[in-house]
Amino acid sequence: MSCLMIDVNGFTLNSSDEERIKNPLVGGLILFSRNYADKDQLRELVGSIRSIKKEILVGVDHEGGRVQRFREGFTEIPNMRKIGKIYEQDPGYANSVAKLTGWLIARELGEFDIDFSFTPVLDIDYGSSSVIGDRSFNTKIAPIIELAGSLARGLDHGGMQSVGKHFPGHGFIKADTHLESALDERSLENIQNNDMLIFESLIRSGIKGIMPSHVIYSSCDKSPAGLSKFWLQDQLRKLLKFKGAIFSDDMSMKAAELSEKNITSRVKKALVAGCDMVLVCNSPKEVDLLLGGLEWSSGEASYRRLQSMRLNKIKNKTTSFEGNSLEQAQSIMLNM
Numbered sequence: 026m027s028c029l030m031i032d033v034n035g036f037t038l039n040s041s042d043e044e045r046i047k048n049p050l051v052g053g054l055i056l057f058s059r060n061y062a063d064k065d066q067l068r069e070l071v072g073s074i075r076s077i078k079k080e081i082l083v084g085v086d087h088e089g090g091r092v093q094r095f096r097e098g099f100t101e102i103p104n105m106r107k108i109g110k111i112y113e114q115d116p117g118y119a120n121s122v123a124k125l126t127g128w129l130i131a132r133e134l135g136e137f138d139i140d141f142s143f144t145p146v147l148d149i150d151y152g153s154s155s156v157i158g159d160r161s162f163n164t165k166i167a168p169i170i171e172l173a174g175s176l177a178r179g180l181d182h183g184g185m186q187s188v189g190k191h192f193p194g195h196g197f198i199k200a201d202t203h204l205e206s207a208l209d210e211r212s213l214e215n216i217q218n219n220d221m222l223i224f225e226s227l228i229r230s231g232i233k234g235i236m237p238s239h240v241i242y243s244s245c246d247k248s249p250a251g252l253s254k255f256w257l258q259d260q261l262r263k264l265l266k267f268k269g270a271i272f273s274d275d276m277s278m279k280a281a282e283l284s285e286k287n288i289t290s291r292v293k294k295a296l297v298a299g300c301d302m303v304l305v306c307n308s309p310k311e312v313d314l315l316l317g318g319l320e321w322s323s324g325e326a327s328y329r330r331l332q333s334m335r336l337n338k339i340k341n342k343t344t345s346f347e348g349n350s351l352e353q354a355q356s357i358m359l360n361m
Contacts (some may be wrong), residue, residue, distance in 0.1 A: 026110060027050065027051060027052025027053070027081075027302075027323070027328075027331070028050060028052060028296055028300075028301070028302055028303060028321050028327075029050050029051050029052065029053070029292070029302070029303055029304075029305060029315065029316075029319075030044055030052070030053030030054060030055055030082070030084065030293075030302050030303065030305070031051055031052075031055070031304075031305055031306070031312050032054065032055050032056070032060075032306045032307065033054065033056075033060060033070075033223070034059070034309070034314075035059065035248075036059065036060060036061075036062050036070060036330060037066075037069075037070060038070070038073050038074065039227070041309065042202065043077060043321075045312060045313070045316060046074060046077045046078055046081065046317045047077060050315070050316055050319060050321070051078070051081070051316075052080075052081060052082060052142075052302060052331065053081060053082040053083070053084060053302050053331075054074055054081055054082070054083050054084075055085060055086075055304060055306060056070075056071075056083065056084070056085045056094060056139070057085075057086075057094055057306075058094045058096075059097070060066055060094075061094060061095045061097075063095075063098060064095065064098050064137070065315070066262075067095070067137050068137055068138075071137050071138050071139065072138070074137065081189035081331075082140050082141075082302070082334055082335065083138065083139045083140050084139070084140060084141050084142065084288055085134065085142055085143070085145060086096065086101075086142065086143050086144075087102070087103065087134060087142035087143075087144065087343075088100025088104075088105070088143070088145070088146060088160060089101075089103055089104055089126065089130075089142045090100070090102070090103060090105065090106075090107075090145070090159060090160060091104065091159075091160070092106025092160060093255065093298055095278040100129060100133060100134055100250070100283050100355045100358050100359065101355075101358065102126060102130060102358060103126075103358060103361045104160060104164075105145065105146060105159070105160060105161060105162045105172070105176075106150070106158075106159035106160075106161065106162065106289065107159075107361055108123050108126065108142055108162060108172055109123050109161070109162040109163040109168055109169075109325075111174065111361075112162075112163065112168045112172060112309050113168075114172070116171070116280055118170065118279075118338025119168075119171075119172060120171055120175040121175075121334050121347065122173035122357065123171075123172045123173075123179065124175045124176065124178055124346070124347065124361070125179060125180075125347070125349060125357060126176055126179060126358065127145075127175070127176040127177060127178065127179025127180035127181075127182070127183065127185075127187075128179035128180070128183045128343075128346040128354065129179075129351070129354045129355065129358060130142055130144065130179075130180060130183070130185070131179070131180045131181075131184055131185035131341060132341065132343070132351060132354075134185070135183060135184055135185060135336050135338070135358055136341075138163060138185075138336065139179075139334050140168070140185070140334055140336045141185050141186050141187075141188060141234065141334055141336070142180075142185070143153045143188045143228050143236060143272070143300035144176070144180075144188065144190075145162075145172075145173040145176045145177065145186065145187060145189060145264055146160045146161055146162070146191075146296065147169065147189045147191075147192075147223045147224055147227060148160070148161050148188055148190070148191060148194055148195045148196035148220070149161060149163075149164065149165075149166065149169060149193075149194060149197070149223070150163065150164045150196050150197050150198040150359045151164070151197045151221065152164065153161070153196075153197065153198065153199050153221040153271045154196050154197070154198060154199060155197055155199050155200065155201050155263070156165050156195070156201040156202070156203070156304065157196045161196055161252060164343050166219065166222055166223060166261045169223050170222070170223050170226045170227070173189070173223065173227060174226070174227060174230050174249060177189075177227065177230065178194055179231060179346065181340075181345075182287070182343060183341055183343065183346070184336055184337035184339065184340030184341035184342075184343075184344055185336060185337060185341070186233040186234055186333065186334050187227075187230075187232050187233065187234060188234035188235065188236055188272060188334075189223075189224060189227050189232050189234070189236070190236035190238070190274075191236055191237060191238035191239075191240070191250075192221075192224055192234070192235050192237040192238065192250060192256070192261060192276065192339075192343075193216050193217075193220050193224065193237075193242070193250060193256060193260065193261075194209075194216060194220025194221065194223075194224075194238070195238040195240055196220070197209050197211060197220070198240060200240075200280075200299060202238065202239040202240060202249075202274070202278050202279065202280035202281075203275075203278050203279060203280075204279050205279055205280065206241065206279070206280050206284070207238075207239065207240045207241065207280050208238050208240070208241050209241070209242045209243070210242075210243050210244060210245055211242070211244065212244050213242075213244060215242055215327065217260075217333075218243075221260070221265070224261075224265060224267075224280075225265050226297060227241045228265050228267045228269075228311065229233065229267065232269060233269040233270060233330075233333050233334060234269055234270045234272060234318065234334055235260075235261065235267060235270075235272070236251075236267065236271075236272045236273070236274055236276065237249075237250040237251040237253075237256060237257060237271065237273065237281035237300075238250045238251065238274065238275050239251055239278055239281050239284075241281070241284070242256070248284060248292050248294070248298075249281060249284050251274055251281070251295055251298070251300065252281070252284060252285065252295050252298050252340050253298055254297070254299065255297045256298075256328075257299030257300065258298070261299070262299065265344065268330070269330055269333065270301045270302065270327075270330040270331050270333065271299055271300045271301050271302075271303070271330075272300065272301070272302050272304065272358075273295045273300045273301075273303040273304055274304065275304045275306045275307070276288065276291055276292055276295065276303055276304060276305045276311075277307050277308040277311060278304055285341050288305070288308075288311040288314055288315055289314060289315055289318045289319050292305065292315055292319060293319065293321065295314075296321055296323075301323065301327045301330050301331055302331060
């Protein structure tokens with residue numbers, strides 16, 4: 026039943042936020058920079074969310090670099106390209122830094138009862154994307170597989186699962202799907218033999234969450250990947266044997282809206298295609314339309330997949346990782 030991840034407007038919940046969270050369709054809440062003033066406020070906000078619905082999944086985009094929602098009082102996480110550059114000189118040290126980065130993200134977010142960050146980015150930087158760029162570890166497949174895998178292991182040590190994005194690969198095209206429709210005209214064989222190799226490797230390593238892109242891969246399907254049975258069922262579930270949770274990208278993004286104008290139809294299409302949880306952000310009016318008009322029953326298997334994304338609070342209490350204390354990990358990040 027709980028198939029939607031929504032957002033809230035400010036530092037505290039208003040009555041409309043509370044009513045939306047209570048709705049049985051809502052199973053997740055994503056936080057943004059507008060929801061963060063300081064650590065005390067964040068703790069109170071997450072606490073108030075959980076006082077309404079204890080089992081709700083709380084997530085945030087906290088990759089590092091230009092995509093880090095909480096700044097003041099949190100360690101500044103470098104963009105993943107910096108770790109990729111270290112790899113080119115010293116692969117062993119780069120992998121250690123990636124693991125430490127994952128652990129630090131998990132430790133700092135877990136302190137506030139946040140279940141996961143939507144990370145790591147698994148996209149290849151082809152040098153053309155206006156939105157991926159230095160969010161990608163590298164321009165080559167092998168370093169991305171190594172470094173993303175190391176970051177995922179660090180997250181896991183801190184009690185947090187990974188969400189690899191943006192399946193099957195967002196780095197080739199220039200368009201920003203937040204603002205416009207995006208078309209990738211490469212062949213399926215090209216995508217499978219390049220971008221998808223990274224997802225395949227992370228899946229074999231046990232990654233529990235994946236987010237598809239809103240890109241249309243026109244040689245394969247006319248719908249964006251996140252609304253496509255071809256991509257989510259035939260490729261992700263059957264070919265790559267992914268058994269974890271699929272989170273859609275934000276259904277209020279322009280590329281999703283242009284593919285299907287009606288928000289209820291759009292979300293239903295994503296759910297039918299195979300998403301376990303659909304994100305609808307920055308559009309409270311559309312959320313209200315959904316909560317009044319969407320009918321969906323997710324099933325037990327989807328529920329179990331989503332529950333596997335919950336923060337492991339026992340593991341999150343670890344005080345050191347690979348010989349580094351929290352303070353040492355923070356210092357390494359600050360000096361990168």
